[in-house]
Amino acid sequence: xTSAAQSAARANPILRLGKSVQGALFRYAGLRGYxxxxxxxxxxxxxxxxxxxxxxxxxxxxxxxxxxxxxxTLANYLQIFNKTSYMLLIxxxxxxxxxxxxxxxxxxxxxxxxxxxxxHQHKIVWLILITVPFWxxxxxxxxxxxxxxxxxxxxxxxxxxxxxxxxxxxxxxHNPTAVIITLAHAWAPIAILPxxxxxxxxxxxxxxxxxxxxxxxxxxxxxxxxxxxxPGVVAASMLVFIPTVxxxxxxxxxxxxxxxxxxxxxxxxxxxxxxxxxGSALAILSAAAITVTSLAIWFLTKxxxxxxx
Amino acid sequence: MNLLxxxxxxxxxxxxSILYLIFLxxxxxxxxxxxxxDSIYITFPLSGFTTQWYEKMIESEVLLNALGNSVxxxxxxxxxxxxxxxxxxxxxxxxxxxxxKPMLGLLVLPLVVPGIILGIxxxxxxxWAGIELSLVTIGAAHVLIATPFATFVMISRLxxxxxxxEEASRDLGESGWTTFWRVTFPLAYPGIVASLLLTxxxxxxxxxxxxxxxxxEATLPLYIWSQLRFPKTLPVVLALGACILLASFIVITxxxxxxxxxxxPVESDS
Amino acid sequence: xxxxxxxxxxxxxxKHFGSVRAVxxxxxxxxxxxxxxxxxxxxxxxxxxxxxxxxxxxxNSGNVHIDGAxxxxxxxxxxxxxxxxxxxxxxxxxxxxENIGYGLRKEGLSKQQIAERVDEALATxxxxxxxxxxxxxxxxxxxxxxxxxxxxxxxxxxLLLDEPLSALDKxxxxxxxxxxxxxxxxxxxxxxxxxxxxxxxxSMADRIAVMFDGKxxxxxxxxxxxxxxxxxxxxxxxxxxxxxxxxxxxxxGDALIVDxxxxxxxxxxxxxxxxxxxxxTVIVGIRPEKLILxxxxxxxxxxxxxxxxxxxxxxxxxxxxxxxxDGLAEPLSIARQNTQAQLLHEADAGSELWLTWxxxxxxxxxxxx
Numbered sequence: 051x052t053s054a055a056q057s058a059a060r061a062n063p064i065l066r067l068g069k070s071v072q073g074a075l076f077r078y079a080g081l082r083g084y085x086x087x088x089x090x091x092x093x094x095x096x097x098x099x100x101x102x103x104x105x106x107x108x109x110x111x112x113x114x115x116x117x118x119x120x121x122x123t124l125a126n127y128l129q130i131f132n133k134t135s136y137m138l139l140i141x142x143x144x145x146x147x148x149x150x151x152x153x154x155x156x157x158x159x160x161x162x163x164x165x166x167x168x169x170h171q172h173k174i175v176w177l178i179l180i181t182v183p184f185w186x187x188x189x190x191x192x193x194x195x196x197x198x199x200x201x202x203x204x205x206x207x208x209x210x211x212x213x214x215x216x217x218x219x220x221x222x223x224h225n226p227t228a229v230i231i232t233l234a235h236a237w238a239p240i241a242i243l244p245x246x247x248x249x250x251x252x253x254x255x256x257x258x259x260x261x262x263x264x265x266x267x268x269x270x271x272x273x274x275x276x277x278x279x280x281p282g283v284v285a286a287s288m289l290v291f292i293p294t295v296x297x298x299x300x301x302x303x304x305x306x307x308x309x310x311x312x313x314x315x316x317x318x319x320x321x322x323x324x325x326x327x328x329g330s331a332l333a334i335l336s337a338a339a340i341t342v343t344s345l346a347i348w349f350l351t352k353x354x355x356x357x358x359x
Numbered sequence: 360m361n362l363l364x365x366x367x368x369x370x371x372x373x374x375x376s377i378l379y380l381i382f383l384x385x386x387x388x389x390x391x392x393x394x395x396x397d398s399i400y401i402t403f404p405l406s407g408f409t410t411q412w413y414e415k416m417i418e419s420e421v422l423l424n425a426l427g428n429s430v431x432x433x434x435x436x437x438x439x440x441x442x443x444x445x446x447x448x449x450x451x452x453x454x455x456x457x458x459x460k461p462m463l464g465l466l467v468l469p470l471v472v473p474g475i476i477l478g479i480x481x482x483x484x485x486x487w488a489g490i491e492l493s494l495v496t497i498g499a500a501h502v503l504i505a506t507p508f509a510t511f512v513m514i515s516r517l518x519x520x521x522x523x524x525e526e527a528s529r530d531l532g533e534s535g536w537t538t539f540w541r542v543t544f545p546l547a548y549p550g551i552v553a554s555l556l557l558t559x560x561x562x563x564x565x566x567x568x569x570x571x572x573x574x575x576e577a578t579l580p581l582y583i584w585s586q587l588r589f590p591k592t593l594p595v596v597l598a599l600g601a602c603i604l605l606a607s608f609i610v611i612t613x614x615x616x617x618x619x620x621x622x623x624p625v626e627s628d629s
Numbered sequence: 630x631x632x633x634x635x636x637x638x639x640x641x642x643x644k645h646f647g648s649v650r651a652v653x654x655x656x657x658x659x660x661x662x663x664x665x666x667x668x669x670x671x672x673x674x675x676x677x678x679x680x681x682x683x684x685x686x687x688x689n690s691g692n693v694h695i696d697g698a699x700x701x702x703x704x705x706x707x708x709x710x711x712x713x714x715x716x717x718x719x720x721x722x723x724x725x726x727e728n729i730g731y732g733l734r735k736e737g738l739s740k741q742q743i744a745e746r747v748d749e750a751l752a753t754x755x756x757x758x759x760x761x762x763x764x765x766x767x768x769x770x771x772x773x774x775x776x777x778x779x780x781x782x783x784x785x786x787x788l789l790l791d792e793p794l795s796a797l798d799k800x801x802x803x804x805x806x807x808x809x810x811x812x813x814x815x816x817x818x819x820x821x822x823x824x825x826x827x828x829x830x831x832s833m834a835d836r837i838a839v840m841f842d843g844k845x846x847x848x849x850x851x852x853x854x855x856x857x858x859x860x861x862x863x864x865x866x867x868x869x870x871x872x873x874x875x876x877x878x879x880x881x882g883d884a885l886i887v888d889x890x891x892x893x894x895x896x897x898x899x900x901x902x903x904x905x906x907x908x909x910t911v912i913v914g915i916r917p918e919k920l921i922l923x924x925x926x927x928x929x930x931x932x933x934x935x936x937x938x939x940x941x942x943x944x945x946x947x948x949x950x951x952x953x954x955d956g957l958a959e960p961l962s963i964a965r966q967n968t969q970a971q972l973l974h975e976a977d978a979g980s981e982l983w984l985t986w987x988x989x990x991x992x993x994x995x996x997x998x
Contacts, residue, residue, distance in 0.1 A: 080457065082454055083455070086449050089447075093506055097481065097502070098480075100484060101480035105480040160375050165376075176376075177615075178615045178616060182612055185607065186387070186607040189564065189584065190600045191387055193587065197390065207401075207404075210403075239383065296473025299567065329479060333480075521718060526705065526714070530684075530705045530708075530712045531706075533735065535704075
């Protein structure tokens with residue numbers, strides 16, 4: 051800065067303010083971080099935090115015919131607790147998602163392992179092949195299972211055509227198993243990536259050290275590779291478990307009456323029963339159940355890891 | 360090296376992985392397969408080849424309208440979320456500030472919170488604020504879920520970015536703004552392209568938020584959903600699904616390729 | 630050293646990162662045209678100080694003046710200073726010419742003039758003909774030259790170099806020391822460079838500032854730094870040294886008489902700032918190459934002591950020996966050129982020898998630090 055500019059800055063308060071802001075940004079680099087993040091934060095607050103906050107408030111209000119009574123009350127929650135079918139539905143949703151998560155993670159681990167350790171030249175190709183289905187239409191991926199498992203669907207018509215069965219197998223579609231298979235397929239790609247990342251990060255010399263110290267392949271896997279990849283497994287579990295509990299499309303398309311989940315009930319509360327406060331309470335309770343289960347999984351794996359040491 | 364050589368011996372893992380890919384891809388391949396089948400029933404044996412479902416698809420006014428809506432929403436969403444995501448990614452990769460970790464946690468939430476809960480919450484807020492449901496409300500919801508994706512795509516691009524490059528530019532006399540255009544942008548470019556394409560697809564294919572927040576105008580997934588109940592129109596949906604899958608596949612493959620390839624910042628090898 | 634002794638003036642600069650005082654009250658004046666080194670172990674704050682000069686960090690207190698102008702809070706693009714980064718920071722999306730010409734766009738030059746300046750810079754760093762190469766297609770040594778050219782083409786008042794040779798392999802490093810020094814003489818620009826390598830600093834710099842824990846401990850020419858370090862830390866960091874605890878007894882002409890315990894009464898060099906009072910505890914430092922091995926006691930005037938050989942290591946052009954003096958905690962280390970004298974081997978361990986040294990070789994250092 052020349053001395054002329056300096057005296058100009060001294061004379062003009064706006065310029066001086068500008069200079070001091072510039073100085074502050076220079077001295078405290080963190081401030082620039084906040085400024086860059088603030089538009090995104092605004093979106094997160096405006097489109098997530100505030101709406102979810104209102105959802106919580108709504109759950110303490112009550113529907114009186116077409117009016118909404120804004121006195122705070124636990125009535126909705128009590129109603130859900132007292133209605134066994136609602137509680138069972140939440141429980142069933144958690145169970146279905148747990149089954150989906152287990153299947154997805156167990157199936158994903160070997161392929162993540164394969165890409166991390168066995169693929170040397172075409173890793174990118176494999177990774178792209180894995181990620182592409184994740185980005186393509188979820189609705190269509192679920193729908194394709196309705197086509198496959200349906201009463202007149204791919205499997206049944208193929209079996210009939212081949213003369214293996216006379217009558218279509220009705221048990222393929224419209225049950226919890228169909229929901230589990232469909233969800234496991236739809237969420238498969240997302241489970242692979244976190245496990246792959248945690249496996250890829252493992253320092254290869256650790257494996258050589260384990261071999262050098264006398265471990266065979268199996269012992270080495272159990273004592274080194276698996277424990278070090280647990281963070282990836284936990285992340286994958288969360289990424290599959292949390293969103294699937296509230297899934298709406300899959301149970302609606304392939305679940306049938308037996309395969310319905312809590313997401314369908316929430317939808318019904320909003321669009322059929324027109325009881326938004328009760329639907330909100332149901333959403334909050336589901337979220338609470340998800341959180342508790344997730345924390346339980348997290349603590350269990352942590353505990354298992356401590357003990358394995 | 361010996362260890363790796365041992366690992367390379369043929370075993371079941373490769374076979375398993377190929378089976379896994381088949382499991383991943385084959386179910387959706389039935390959509391294009393039956394979209395060319397000359398029957399309104401989705402059953403074996405195939406009865407004959409036809410392109411009539413595709414012709415019907417192109418003739419459908421409602422469908423094309425929904426397609427237009429989806430493209431409009433997705434285009435806006437991809438631009439907005441990529442800008443937001445790029446700024447946020449830069450904040451996270453370049454600056455250390457208090458609350459960095461919690462902010463990242465907050466950013467993950469839209470990705471994991473069940474879509475239906477976000478949909479309900481947004482519906483309540485829109486209702487309370489008296490905002491009429493329209494393509495705009497769908498777009499707003501899509502920005503919420505696309506921005507975290509854009510941010511993570513950009514973080515992975517900017518992470519290996521050598522901060523010295525920008526400092527070198529500043530040192531050579533460029534201001535922060537010109538440094539952005541001369542150094543940062545050219546190097547971040549593949550990430551930006553990937554982010555635009557991925558968030559576009561994300562919004563284009565999104566169903567549940569749109570389901571809760573749609574006004575009178577439908578997006579393509581909503582149109583598909585509404586058609587699933589009618590067996591007669593199912594083959595047209597299959598044709599549409601096949602087109603969407605093919606387009607998504609091409610766009611995503613391209614985006615992923617750009618994202619994972621591209622110019623990587625040079626490492627200083629000695 | 631031409632005019633302006635305070636061309637670059639650092640006034641009581643401090644920089645904290647959280648609770649860490651990276652730079653702690655440093656004041657330095659660097660003359661115009663000087664080749665100046667900031668030397669210290671890693672984490673001593675030398676790089677932070679360099680980045681404060683470049684404008685990449687703002688000091689928490691203190692100020693920086695360059696050629697009389699206050700630069701303390703100026704961003705890097707408004708400073709007449711350019712930097713060669715440790716990893717060179719060559720723009721990967723530009724070729725060599727574009728990298729070198731990068732900073733000239735803002736100078737209002739014509740395309741023709743820019744091309745001339747770039748050619749000139751390419752010639753200065755001996756990279757003629759490589760201008761069209763991509764940034765990823767040149768070797769490590771060439772990348773360093775590109776970084777140098779890119780900075781020098783701006784004709785800065787001061788060139789900053791962050792560990793300029795650390796990314797090169799050993800042979801290239803030694804060659805570049807000579808070249809950098811010659812380049813600096815040729816362009817006449819003030820060079821300030823950071824290094825942790827004492828040999829690098831000694832061989833290139835006009836003056837060296839030695840830093841520990843964010844503080845400058847001594848600023849001197851290479852020769853003074855080696856011959857008359859002012860503290861034990863500096864003495865130990867620059868080369869190696871034997872340290873013997875002693876108590877001052879008095880001065881005798883140009884020598885200081887000290888009682889060195891097990892080594893007995895010895896004569897040491899008189900410190901520049903005069904003899905310490907009798908009874909002061911001091912440390913006498915002696916460089917390994919200044920200790921002489923002898924079979925018989927030396928003549929009058931020199932110090933001498935009987936010692937027992939404990940270890941010998943052969944290093945080609947010289948050997949290192951370790952001799953134990955009864956009562957000293959550690960053996961003394963002796964370096965001897967393998968020219969005339971007979972070599973000693975491990976097998977000779979246990980044999981008794983005389984050690985002698987001239988009084989001037991004993992450097993008196995303060996006991997604390």
